[in-house]
Amino acid sequence: MVSTSRGIRQRVRDELTKEIKDVARRHLSEFGAPGLSVRAITRELGMASSAVYRYFPSRDALLTALIIDAYEGVGQAARSAESACARTDYLGRWLAVFRSVRGWALEHPHEYALIYGSPVPGYVAPQDTAAPAAHVAFLLAGVVIDVAMGPGLEPHVGVEPSEALRLDALKQVTDMAEVAVDGTAPALAHLDPVAVIGVIDAWTALFGAVSFELFGHYHRVVEAREDHLDRLARVTARDLGLPGA
Amino acid sequence: MVSTSRGIRQRVRDELTKEIKDVARRHLSEFGAPGLSVRAITRELGMASSAVYRYFPSRDALLTALIIDAYEGVGQAARSAESACARTDYLGRWLAVFRSVRGWALEHPHEYALIYGSPVPGYVAPQDTAAPAAHVAFLLAGVVIDVAMGPGLEPHVGVEPSEALRLDALKQVTDMAEVAVDGTAPALAHLDPVAVIGVIDAWTALFGAVSFELFGHYHRVVEAREDHLDRLARVTARDLGLPGA
DNA sequence: TGTACATCAGTGAACGCGCGTTCACTGATGTAC
């Protein structure tokens, strides 16, 4: 019974850990990151404020857990939308990633702000956030790789990158393979540097636009936001030379 | 002596107001927006904490003042860099705006985060922030207008915007004229909708990239950041059909 | 199966701290005649 009983304790523990995070997430969505208070969370759970310390060594650790969950949330949303598309519908997969990221952000604005907004002052992101943070970029890279290995990227007149930038792109190809988890690592070797930069640009544009929308900068500027993001997806796809874009 | 004496009081008042804002700005750059405390500010100025209320009705009002100053800071930086270029050096002006926004952001990271990062929870931006917030976008629009009225935008194969998006762009043309201050309002009538959308895209890409850099998302991804932003400027310029891009 | 012991979750009081804002006040500076 050794393993079972230990398993029970662990299961209860996991459940409460999840409950704490759930309440924390709800508070986050009401008061934002700076207003997240362990006392308020425990109050709502009906436990002593000191009890959290059995689950998270500090408020920062709780924040880290929320950050990782948030990255995994967007990642998950994007992955499931993308994987619902036919593999050869490259533009469809591309659009699916753009749309699902925006959709997730609209549903979880404070979680989005937690990971893509201003860094929380005094908080230093630990290493463990790196891998989950890369999910969305990997999905975009995956589409481009599939095109490169399949029909091929249609040649497009790009702006030549500087030598330093080209080196960044090459380094990215090798680095990505290391960070990759659960078989996510795409066959990066098939990407030429200009395409890697194109993926970075698309990734930047996607989150730039979603951030601008969420943070209020499109207020009275862009109202047809769905259309706007779709167009941005198409523009970046065309810049990269995806077929059909 | 009526006007003079009132003038003296006003001048002293203005000076202290500025001093408070300066200290607040310094605290902002050390502790971030959530850590900005009126008590700490007055402590440093050697005055009673209640004294601030003679200058700002509330902490939020002080924050608003800092926000407006920050928008004017980037705007000023961009304007002076841009106006140092020859009027017909369109690409140069375009690059100057991109580079100077990034330069200002690197010099004032917390002020940047204040205006382009996550909205401060519970804080609602008053109307007075709208005009200063538009400065940079107006500068970009100005370059495009000058090209449109001069050599003309080189036709480029763009992605057609949806009808709704086209309407946004048209509305923007009329709205911008209203918001415009100190003769900034460019001759917007000369812009066709697709060009307006292109300006919005460039504006989005610029701040998207600067935010990603400042907020740490380019960490171990893009290291040649100056080159990267330059290239982004060139790509957006080419998409718009600026000559020489 | 029963007993002695170890592990662990959760408590509640306390520490030490800082915050934004109000309010009745003092004293200096400006105004009007």
Next chain:
DNA sequence: TGTACATCAGTGAACGCGCGTTCACTGATGTAC
């Protein structure tokens, strides 16, 4: 020019609040023989 009054900046004590974290503790759950 001199005097009575009004305006205003700045004070300091107080209100009422919430926070993260520590620590010695109780009691239940699991473990080993």
